[in-house]
Amino acid sequence: MTSAERASGRPGHACWSYDDPAIFEARARAFLLAGLTAGDRVSYVSPEPVPVVVERWNSTPRLREALHSRAAEIVSVEQMYGDGVLAHDAQLDSYATTIAAALADGYAGWRIAADATCLVRDPQRREAFARYEHLVDRFMRTRPMSAVCGYDRSRLDERVIEELACLHPTSDPGTSLFHLHAGDDGLVLDGELDTSNQDVFATALRHTDSGSGDLVVRAADLRFIDYRSLVHLHRHAESRHGDVVLHTDLAPASRLVALLGLTRVRVEAAG
Template structure:
């Protein structure tokens, strides 16, 4: 089962997990990346460390333990510099980036590994609002892929270089994060038939942030139903529910909210929404 929540460390994540990690110095980044990747090696994954700067420096950062030094020597662990592929100011193509990781994951499995695990310092790719919107879209799309394929990722962002709201924007597209002020998360899900996963709390304080995230994620209905896996939802206000309803209506679909939060059905009845159905989950 995939993990979802606000986390304090990066240990114990499985083959289908995805975490956003805010860091405040490179030592912390190095240590958390090493922990995350070492766990991947124990699970039989091939691992990759990605960041800005010279490849030699990145290799040195990763080679802090015997396990990772050995993996670097035999090629089970690799390092990649963003400088080689993404000049400053690059706006990534979200779908193309997902395809690239899907191909790398498939190759890893073909080579006899259980999958691929990546720890990446993504700070350089979210410097401007335009870059950030594209990357947030990618973070959501790749989590949809991660949910059902053996690819796991730790996406790290430098809190000394990025403002809090910038990190929170991308963190909301992950099922897991250590960013304390992220009230909700809009992510992928491994539950069949669901267009997206929704966790946390949606209230008036997060109205604009949810609208931004929902537009970028752009979940689509299947068979005339927009099904949202909201098992991790702890509260939703009327504005957010109406926004989700409107998203479904644009596509001529019924909104189906799968949640264990008891207030959802009451809210639907109070608002008189005949094209919204609440399905209770454990």
């Protein structure tokens, strides 16, 4: 759980990967049951036919009761996200409406678990959904919403899952060595950046881009960064016509920036 999630008391935005859909559904049900206990309205987004899932959920009294009272719902991927390339603004507007309705009905917020595998299987839809992962992460920072995104390892290669997992504040062990996600005044970066994931990092910078000018990257929990990732930060800053201000206590970062002449990267102490 990130510091922002601890402060809000909500579990935030997580990425889970799985080999067995039944395992993902079981984890999702536990996550949503916890939401019901916390007073949230909850939604489960399934690639399976909805009646099949409803039948399984009805075997659990708490979930059966929640479905009956409309504290819980099960919807298809198409119902929640459509069947084409995701429209970011429309999706977030829909979420805002859902949250407002939940609050008006007396709920504490909204919690959603979604199997998003089929939304990222072709490059065009994957590009749109990766950008959405960052936008919804930023959206959730100021709203009573928590979400889990699930991806099937048997249908997606490791690189695809890594590119998506790294855009969440938290993910299952082994899915990504780093995370780059929304912060209060820019981005938050944690984990390790080395030769194995420097291309994924460059892709993540593109997916999280928010326009032009200077970019603050809070990296207090960054454990390692190699020169290639610093070069990517420099090039990203150039494309934004600004500087990247990297807040980290990693001493080698400052030395590498000076040695390589990366004038668009400023390293400052983490605070």
